[in-house]
Amino acid sequence: MPYPNIVLRLPDWLEAALPPAERVYASREERMGLVIDLARHNIEHGSGGPFAAAVFDLDRRQLLAPGVNLVIDGHCSVAHAELVALMLAQQLRGSHDLGAPSLPPCELVTTTEPCAMCLGALPWSGIVSLVCGARDEDARKIGFDEGVKPADWPTVLARRGIRVYRDVCRPEARQVLQEYRQGGGPIYNATHNR
Amino acid sequence: MPYPNIVLRLPDWLEAALPPAERVYASREERMGLVIDLARHNIEHGSGGPFAAAVFDLDRRQLLAPGVNLVIDGHCSVAHAELVALMLAQQLRGSHDLGAPSLPPCELVTTTEPCAMCLGALPWSGIVSLVCGARDEDARKIGFDEGVKPADWPTVLARRGIRVYRDVCRPEARQVLQEYRQGGGPIYNATHNR
Numbered sequence: 001m002p003y004p005n006i007v008l009r010l011p012d013w014l015e016a017a018l019p020p021a022e023r024v025y026a027s028r029e030e031r032m033g034l035v036i037d038l039a040r041h042n043i044e045h046g047s048g049g050p051f052a053a054a055v056f057d058l059d060r061r062q063l064l065a066p067g068v069n070l071v072i073d074g075h076c077s078v079a080h081a082e083l084v085a086l087m088l089a090q091q092l093r094g095s096h097d098l099g100a101p102s103l104p105p106c107e108l109v110t111t112t113e114p115c116a117m118c119l120g121a122l123p124w125s126g127i128v129s130l131v132c133g134a135r136d137e138d139a140r141k142i143g144f145d146e147g148v149k150p151a152d153w154p155t156v157l158a159r160r161g162i163r164v165y166r167d168v169c170r171p172e173a174r175q176v177l178q179e180y181r182q183g184g185g186p187i188y189n190a191t192h193n194r
Numbered sequence: 195m196p197y198p199n200i201v202l203r204l205p206d207w208l209e210a211a212l213p214p215a216e217r218v219y220a221s222r223e224e225r226m227g228l229v230i231d232l233a234r235h236n237i238e239h240g241s242g243g244p245f246a247a248a249v250f251d252l253d254r255r256q257l258l259a260p261g262v263n264l265v266i267d268g269h270c271s272v273a274h275a276e277l278v279a280l281m282l283a284q285q286l287r288g289s290h291d292l293g294a295p296s297l298p299p300c301e302l303v304t305t306t307e308p309c310a311m312c313l314g315a316l317p318w319s320g321i322v323s324l325v326c327g328a329r330d331e332d333a334r335k336i337g338f339d340e341g342v343k344p345a346d347w348p349t350v351l352a353r354r355g356i357r358v359y360r361d362v363c364r365p366e367a368r369q370v371l372q373e374y375r376q377g378g379g380p381i382y383n384a385t386h387n388r
Contacts, residue, residue, distance in 0.1 A: 002209055003259070006202040006281045015196055065197070077290045077318040078281055083272050087200045096271045096382065116314030120341050124271040124311060147314050148350050156342050188290065 008074050008084060011047040014038070014066060024061050028131050031056055031109045032169045034063065036133065039081075039111045039176045042068040043185060049144070050180035052111050053081035055089035055127070059104035065089035072188050082110050082118040086125045099126030099161075107131060111173045112139050113166070116147025122162055129163040133173025142177050143187040202268050202278060205241040208232070208260060218255045222325050225250055225303045226363045228257065230327065233275075233305045233370045236262040237379060243338075244374035246305050247275035249283035249321070253298035259283035266382050276304050276312040280319045293320030293355075301325060305367045306333050307360070310341025316356055323357040327367025336371050337381040 017038065025031040031054070038052035049069035057064045067085025071077055085108065090096055098106040109131040114122065122130060136146045150156050154164040211232065219225040225248070232246035243263035251258045261279025265271055279302065284290055292300040303325040308316065316324060330340045344350050348358040 003204055003282060004285065005204070006278065006285060008200040010197055010199070071290045071318075075284050075288050075290050076281055077284060077320070078272070078277055078315055079290075084200065087270055087272050088197060090269050090271060091198065091200060094269055096265045096269050096273075115318075117311055117318065118314070120310030120312070120314045121272055123339070123341060124265075124309075126271070145317070147317060148344055150342055150344075 008070055008076060008079055008087070010066070010084075010088075011042070011045060011068065011070075011073075013041060013045050013047070014068070017041045018063070018066065022062065025056060025063070026061055028109070028165055028168050031107070032111075032131060032133055032173070035066075035081075035109050035111050036169065036172050036176060038066055038068055039173075040179070043176070043180050043183065047073055049188065050111075050176050050185060051081040053085040054109050055085045055098070056107045056109060057104050058107050058128070064106065065092055072186065078117070080115065080118050082108060082114055083121055086121065086127070090125070095126075097126040099128065105129075111176060112136075113146070115145075116149050119149055119153055119157075122157060123160040127162060129165065130157060131165045131168050133167075133169050134177055135166070135170065138170075138174045138177055142181040202264055202270060202273055202281070204260070204278075204282075205236070205239060205262065205264075205267075207235060207239050207241070208262070211235045212257070212260065216256065219250060219257070220255055222303070222359055222362050225301070226305075226325060226327055226367070229260075229275075229303050229305050230363065230366050230370060232260055232262055233367075234373070237370070237374050237377065241267055243382065244305075244370050244379060245275040247279040248303050249279045249292070250301045250303060251298050252301050252322070258300065259286055266380065272311070274309065274312050276302060276308055277315055280315065280321070284319070289320075291320040293322065299323075305370060306330075307340070309339075310343050313343055313347055313351075316351060317354040321356060323359065324351060325359045325362050327361075327363050328371055329361070329364065332364075332368045332371055336375040
């Protein structure tokens, strides 16, 4: 039996939810505003967990690749919003390294601080900065497991050339997590972590 | 512009390199033997880094999903062998959780101990055991970056219900890494980690 390709499909609602591609996001708050919108759409459409992320081109200050959590519908525990956005950005750029000398610098913006897996993925991705909304503890409060991370993880990233900006629009980002819990959305940690 | 699906394609040589699907791998050493073969094929065909992994069904002791490193050719820094095998296994099972009560227990076998990203991914995957060949330091010795991992990472996994077996056929697994270096294979760490 031949093995199929591994395929991750962005939700059908996503294109319509995005501003025109040429839109400029001048500030970190504007970039965070977009991903918070996407996280809320992901809840409303029932297409995944209350998390979204996006890779931005920091020269043009434009969106390169959006990502939303696709774990349940995508049958993929790896499909956290951050990794979806990074994989899509790299596929669009035709390179595993968004930091390649021929490419403009890239930033990952995420509605919630990265879990242990996504944190470990960042130094391999080539991004130069990370912008976070809600904190780990905000995700833990509604039942999501963030895994074991070094206490000084922003320093770990800084040492590898990735600048970290925390608490950007944190109240708004946290609000989305709370809406998800209030709506009874599934907490999909793997069975034996429950 | 509509965004494409994210697609990871296993190398064309892979099907022909595998024993018949009904083959039983009774021991951890036999399972490791298969993934070491796949890592060597991946080098010989120039399809990626010197790393392979596979998910096995522990009830039937059969291969569920193979994985090889696809970082460069797949334009995907996330496409480490372990994550390729886990994503394929979950897609084949139709579940993000290989530990779901309706499914047989699954083991991940990897030629080299997982990097920080892959380590963080394991508790989300639903596997019950992890079998490793070469050690982190063997990969570091040929120039690969394993990232920042907790010193007691096997304990971290054990606490989440994942049993870890290290040093299974380590000399043979290390030999593949050395062959890669001797052959001048690319070390593809992201630019600003160099």
